[in-house]
Amino acid sequence: MRLLKLILVLLVCTVGPAVSESHEDWQKTEYAFQPYWSGNPAKAAQQTRPLAERGSPSAQAMLGSFYEEGAGVPQDYVLAYKWYILAISRYDPETNFHARQEIITSRDKLRRNMVPAQIAEAQKLAREWKPK
Numbered sequence: 001m002r003l004l005k006l007i008l009v010l011l012v013c014t015v016g017p018a019v020s021e022s023h024e025d026w027q028k029t030e031y032a033f034q035p036y037w038s039g040n041p042a043k044a045a046q047q048t049r050p051l052a053e054r055g056s057p058s059a060q061a062m063l064g065s066f067y068e069e070g071a072g073v074p075q076d077y078v079l080a081y082k083w084y085i086l087a088i089s090r091y092d093p094e095t096n097f098h099a100r101q102e103i104i105t106s107r108d109k110l111r112r113n114m115v116p117a118q119i120a121e122a123q124k125l126a127r128e129w130k131p132k
Contacts, residue, residue: 025051029059041072052083055131057090061103068110077114081107081122086129 032047045066051059064083067076084107091100111119 025054025056025059029056029062032059033062036071041066043072045072050132052086053132055090057087057096058099060084060087060090061099061106064103065106068106077110078118078122078125081110081114081119082125082129084110085122085126089126 029048029051032051033044035041035043035047045063048059048062048066052063060083064080064087065071066073067080067083069075084103087103088100088107091103093100114122
């Protein structure tokens, strides 16, 4: 349910794509998520991953949600936290305030289920990440 809430915020409440995200990438992210609605979260995660790896903050947030919930990918809080950190850092706080705040909330709730070593690992992965 949290995944659905985050996705709806990203797709509906966001004023527009982040400064670092092209309109084309924003549309690709929306398209990549379509299989989720038809009951195929694995395909949605598979289609979202390349966009996240290229640096799309909306795709990064969605991929974080997939990992947090174990929707279409194995549940992995470290990877979820990593993708949330990256999305937060790439969203413009002025034009994407609501979407960014929702991701911050998701990250903070996830943090409560993690031990310090997991958080440190996620932060390390986020620091080392480079767009492909």
